[in-house]
Amino acid sequence: MKSICPECKNEIDLSRYPSVREGMIIECNHCGITLLAKKIEGEILTTEIVDEGK
Numbered sequence: 001m002k003s004i005c006p007e008c009k010n011e012i013d014l015s016r017y018p019s020v021r022e023g024m025i026i027e028c029n030h031c032g033i034t035l036l037a038k039k040i041e042g043e044i045l046t047t048e049i050v051d052e053g054k
Protein backbone atom coordinates (compact mmCIF):
# COMPACT_ATOMS: atom_id res chain seq x y z
CA MET A 1 0.00 0.00 0.00
CA LYS A 2 1.23 3.45 -0.91
CA SER A 3 0.01 6.89 0.04
CA ILE A 4 1.28 10.36 -0.74
CA CYS A 5 0.73 13.04 1.87
CA PRO A 6 -1.48 15.80 0.42
CA GLU A 7 0.34 18.36 2.55
CA CYS A 8 4.07 17.65 2.12
CA LYS A 9 3.88 15.34 -0.94
CA ASN A 10 6.10 12.72 0.68
CA GLU A 11 5.24 9.05 0.75
CA ILE A 12 3.70 8.16 4.09
CA ASP A 13 5.22 5.24 6.01
CA LEU A 14 2.24 2.92 6.27
CA SER A 15 4.15 0.18 8.06
CA ARG A 16 2.79 1.66 11.29
CA TYR A 17 -0.71 0.99 10.01
CA PRO A 18 -0.72 -2.67 8.94
CA SER A 19 -4.50 -2.89 8.77
CA VAL A 20 -5.32 0.52 7.33
CA ARG A 21 -8.82 0.84 5.96
CA GLU A 22 -11.14 3.56 4.76
CA GLY A 23 -12.21 5.88 7.54
CA MET A 24 -9.09 5.38 9.64
CA ILE A 25 -7.13 8.31 11.01
CA ILE A 26 -3.42 8.19 10.23
CA GLU A 27 -0.57 10.59 10.71
CA CYS A 28 2.04 11.67 8.20
CA ASN A 29 5.47 10.64 9.50
CA HIS A 30 7.07 13.52 7.60
CA CYS A 31 5.05 16.62 8.53
CA GLY A 32 2.93 15.19 11.36
CA ILE A 33 -0.39 16.21 9.87
CA THR A 34 -3.50 14.20 10.72
CA LEU A 35 -5.07 12.49 7.73
CA LEU A 36 -8.24 10.54 7.07
CA ALA A 37 -7.89 7.41 4.95
CA LYS A 38 -10.41 8.26 2.28
CA LYS A 39 -10.25 5.62 -0.39
CA ILE A 40 -8.26 2.51 -1.17
CA GLU A 41 -7.81 1.62 -4.83
CA GLY A 42 -5.50 -1.31 -5.42
CA GLU A 43 -2.22 -0.37 -3.75
CA ILE A 44 -2.97 3.34 -3.56
CA LEU A 45 -4.43 4.92 -0.46
CA THR A 46 -5.97 8.35 -0.91
CA THR A 47 -6.09 10.57 2.16
CA GLU A 48 -7.54 13.93 3.02
CA ILE A 49 -6.41 16.43 5.60
CA VAL A 50 -8.37 16.41 8.83
CA ASP A 51 -9.13 19.94 9.92
CA GLU A 52 -8.52 19.90 13.65
CA GLY A 53 -9.44 23.53 14.03
CA LYS A 54 -13.15 22.80 14.31
Ligand SMILES: [Zn+2]
Binding pocket: 005, 006, 007, 008, 009, 010, 028, 029, 030, 031, 032, 033
Ligand atom coordinates in the same frame (compact mmCIF):
# COMPACT_ATOMS: atom_id res chain seq x y z
ZN1 LIG B 1 3.09 15.12 5.25
